[in-house]
Amino acid sequence: MKISRNWLQTFFDAPLPDAAILGDALTFHVFEIDGIENIGGDDVLDVKITANRGHDCLCHFGIAKELSAILNIPLKKYPHTMPIDELQKRKTTAVSVLIEDPVLCPRYIAGYIKDVKVGPSPDWLKKSLEAIGQRSINNVVDATNYVMFNIGQPLHAFDAGKLTAQAGNYAINIRRAREGEKIIALDEKEYVLSNSMLAIVDVNGAHSQGGEAIGIAGVKGGMPAGITEATTDIIIESANFNGASVRKTAQALKLRTDASTRFEQVISPELAGYGMRAVVELIQKLAGGELVGFVDEYPVPQEGRTVAVSLSRINAVLGTKFGATNVTDVFQHLGLPFSQEGEVFTVTPPFERLDLIIPEDLIEEVGRIIGYDKIPDIELPAPSRPPAVNPNFYAAEKIREELMSQGYSEIFTSVFRDTGERSVQNKIDSDKPYLRNNLQPALAEAWMSNSLWKDLLGIKTVKIFEIGPIWKDGQEVIVVGTAEGERISNMKGSETLKTSEEPLKVNVPVDSYDNLPLSSATRYQSFSKYPYIVRDIAMWTPSGTKADDVLTLIKQNAGALLARCEKFDEFTKGDKTSYAFRLIFQSFERTLTDIEVNAIMEKMTVILKEKGFEIR
């Protein structure tokens, strides 16, 4: 989530340190930072909120609370302590709310304001929203967005004038959508809802049976009741919706919004009260209007809970030697109310900290706020018994070694094929959804393709193997497969492919692993993806001429395109020795042509002739 440094500053009296310091504080004590950007003189941090903190940290207040604890800078305001008894004191009967299923909608508050003046937002508000990548729309809509990004409660404003009143009263129903029910959302697109989705309905609205959908609960508001310049009366929604249900709806409609993202993470229904209180205050400040009153449907209020942990347990899990004051400091700085009895701390988490459930959750708070750099590194004690040898791994290592000593090289191929017995139902690239029931087709393909660059590799024949799982006869089996070429007699240099496959033989376990060699490679060299050209050159040389000297001469004169050169034949007749070399030319940038390679070879021939060699 985008977090503005200027916005954060509104929570503190003391000036905040530089964005880089804020970034480090968050990185090492709570969240990763994806980047810091300067937007119109403000530093904006892109903070990756983890799934366990979506409850309380998808807002500036959440991040401010964390920074307050990490940097030990006191907060000047704490929005969740503002009085909300107004919600009860100023009840109205002008709007009624009916929640059909409290599991899907644990709380719904409607706030009714008359005679607002919709217009542009003041500069500070525009700037705040634009810094975090939001577009300013008008003062009413901006106020709902500001409060959401400030304290995390998604809010929505309906144009009351577009709803249908009955005897001067409005009725809102939160019910499952009818199968196929349609709504045009604020993005001007039509969405077709299903029975698994929750709709906000104007009960007296156009479709007399069941009312008209004016919103997709927790996801997006509807066009029919959207705020415009002409709007005067508004009904504000501050509600709580079931996370899983909102997630499924947003996913099915391919409509993820700032609201749905927050509900998906599950937020406390208690927050809705503070959200309503804050947004009404802001709207009245920006757009005037007269508050008619509130309706608050909250059938099952959130229960409080306590979590206890002892100092010794904290140290036993973290491997630290923290004292009681270390722990009390953390809880105090985080704003976690607690009591202490002996070495046991009992924390009463604030309503928004839905993540604090078990003692380990508190241990994490202590560890991360003090800092994981304070965790020492301690090696495990010597094992009490020698570890068992894994018979499957032992057998695989043994056969791997045997095959390598016979010249086979090891490959891995994909488990996905275009045929097989079992398949996956949802592969992104839908070709090859089957799980292989046989290694040999992939080995054969690998043998064929590798045979194309035998010369480049400097090998006479391709010998490869794979050890891996196949799915056959309802079983997952580890098999060993090989592929190699077999010479065809009477046809010089021609090979036919021979493959084999058998289950990995696992024998009686042994006591210890063999000490097998590791790859001695140090750095990998990327290879050219372009085709190469082969040229052979043979020559008679005077006796005493060393092959290595000729090789050096060739390498010195062949230029940068020579990828490989090897002697492949040698024989002596009388006082002359014949050498034959194979030259491989290849470029990293392009496909070479015969013409340019021929030119190199002609030049080479001249040079070798000058040395007194007789080109054959």
Place this chain on the structure above:
Amino acid sequence: MHYTKKTLVLKATTTEYTGDMPRGHIHPISSLIREANRIFHEVGFAFADGPLLEDEWHNFDALNVPKDHPARDMQDTFFIKDEPGMVLRTHTSNVQIRYMESQMKKGIEPPYRIIVPGKVFRNEATDMTHEAEFFQMEGLVVGTDVTLAHLKGTLARFFKELFKGASVEIRFRPSFFPFTEPSVEVDMRLVGENVPEKLRDKWIEMMGAGMIHPNVLKNAGVDPTKYQGFAFGMGLDRLALLRWGIDDVRLMHSADLRFINQF
């Protein structure tokens, strides 16, 4: 047959163009697993393995991943057609559960120390840094007095052995995984002359880890009031990329000897 280092010397350079059949090449992932097993075996870790085609209980539920967790969505996990509840494992953590279950069934209580190298799957488009099938190595240590400090010490030792000649620093950052609490991201930094320039003095994100969530122990039949421990899961492909300066993760499954023969 018993092999020793003396009799088998690997040639990482090119093979000679001679009549003798030269020794074949090991896949870099196999070499890495061989080496990791050697390092961990010495400090008491057993090599554990388990199925790739797995049930949702071992892949998700037992690991404290709730039913409606985004990771369980269709787009991230390969589900097996016509076999409800079966998936291609999304991590090697399924073997944590299977190992502990089987030990408890045999009446063998902790201490446990295992590593689990193996193939895992994510349903995503492939590019130079992402593959739908890749290799992971899980680590699991359970005992009465295993701490987060032991996790740091264990990983520091592993990387010191793996990047010989370099001095290794380990750093934890807070993170979140359903199967560990507390959860951390582990960064590593290599310092020293012998470290390739691309890696030298840079913090590199290596893996996720943490103290095993009590629910995970409980789900595997281990008493969380008696035992605790740590777990980690690192990407082996990524480790190989760093180790050898490999520029494209897709080479791992390319079966291309222009790649393999360099190892």
